[in-house]
Amino acid sequence: MAAKQDRILIFGAGVIGSMYAMKLIEAGFEVTLFAHSNRFKSLRENGLQYIEKGTVRSIQVNVIDTLENDDVYNFIFVTVRYDRSESALLALKDNQSKNIVTMTSNSIGFSSWMDIVGDRLLPAFPGFGGQIKDGVLHARFLPKFIAATAFGEINGVVTERIENLATLFKKAKLPYVIKKDMQAYLITHSVSDIAMLSVLHSENRIIDQKTARTRKKASQITVTLKAYLRAIQKAGVSIDPPILKLVLKLPNTFLDLFFMTWLRTNMVRDMMLPDYANNANNEIVQLRNDLMKFLRQHDIKSEILD
Template identity: 30%
Template sequence: MRILIYGAGVIGSIFAGKLAASGEDVTVLARGKRLEELRQNGIVLTLPGVNKNEIIPVKVIDHLTSDDLYDYVIVVMQRTQVDSVLPILSQNRSENIVFIVNTAAGYDKWAQAVGSERLMLGFPSAGGERVGGKVVYFIGKRLMRVFQTTTFGEYNGKKTERVNWLIKTFRRAGIPSVFCDDMDAWQKTHVAMVTSIGNALYQFECDNYRLAQSYDNVCFMIRGIKEGFSVLRKLGIKTKPKKLWYMKLPVWMISWIFKLLMGTKLAETVFAKHCIIAKPEMLCLQAEFDSLIAQSHLQTPAIDRLRKNILSQKNNRNI
């Protein structure tokens, strides 16, 4: 199978590197400085605290034409970038296009651009940061899977052979992956969580360790998440995956769990550093979730207070 990773940021680099290392035929679409880095050095991955690099050669292109055919085109980019590539993807004739993009706005626009029969969805449990030309990375395994596992699904919710192949291929590459029959609900649930977490971090200039020292602010963050889940329930949207059952526990109990989590290197990599580089995307996600709040007609005092943190960042021109 020929796989194109459309986007060479942190997640795209992790996916491309691991899939290529497992023997898949992988091409990466990149531009600018990143394009030259990949051409000269390949994908360079390293685990945090480990003085050993994984160097994986990959094929690289800088644009996609209508006649460039791949078995899977995996689009890995921030929400604010995806609209600009829809015309390109609409002209390309590859049969399977997988959007690994954070959104709470649904997929109708993407389905109109590429065709509902080609559209697949996913979301990663992976992250890290680019340091020079290499990616210091993690992949969601073991305990991390309590919070999130790399997940794939179909636009129509069915479990098909092509989604099964994708899941098995990612697993062979060392990326635990599962199926979801309602990716829209899954992603709306995810956005309900990450907007409150991100907005709590913005109060502390994205310093997760300082947030972890403030039990009261962690509690407020959990109240925001719970309000977000209430919005989804009011709209008839199930919270997914089911393993998030622990969010039904009392605020004080969940807060102690998240207080411990926020004081870790993992939280620094997964949440804090991402919030620093992805403020425009976080603003976009907040706006998308605000539309859901408006539709629900619910009062969300915790979300309203947390939202002020990212809006003050915008007004201070830190974005």
């Protein structure tokens, strides 16, 4: 089967996959969502449901739960959590599509992913978030200066497929940024996620809202984040975005107050504590384990390794 122009598969119908599907369908692209179980059934029966100005709306989307090797797409977006990334890529290993865009964190580099899909791999990271409640998408779009979809070749070269992907995002009116060092960007992002989200889960359960708001939890984020940032710098990773370099210069007291404020936001209360922290715990654990492997590979000794 020959690939059609602007034909896109989104492998994973969670928050991120659903958000990209919604925006790309609105822009006129031919989009297919790969989903499993209840999510597959919901999308087939109700379409892609989402909240817009307080009202539940729906758009029709082509949804599949099996993928043939000769079912070819211009781009496949892999929008699963990091702990499911390798299994997703293994499912795509024999598919003949040439461009596989991994929309997920990565704290160790791309060797294992390339062993599966080779130079078809195009690392990226989504620029928005949200949650799905009762099958309905609640999207959270942020200003471009705060968050934009990041992508780039592993070697930093701006290739034809990078330009094509940029054109796709322009048509969909999705903010994006092309990165020259996606490994540095993803490792830095993983470090911040590990430091900030791991505090929401303790002793195999989500912490309560009162505990989350304490100075002790904020201080835990500060100390951990600084230690990780110093460690990846020693390993030769450029901190990206560069503004995070300020974290190493600011006093702990200032950062503690900043993270206390963050821990008291509605986003943490309504999304991360009841939903994301629980679902993402396996992801955060694997990100941390793989980051430790990465640091040991570079012979980095730090208080976070002890």
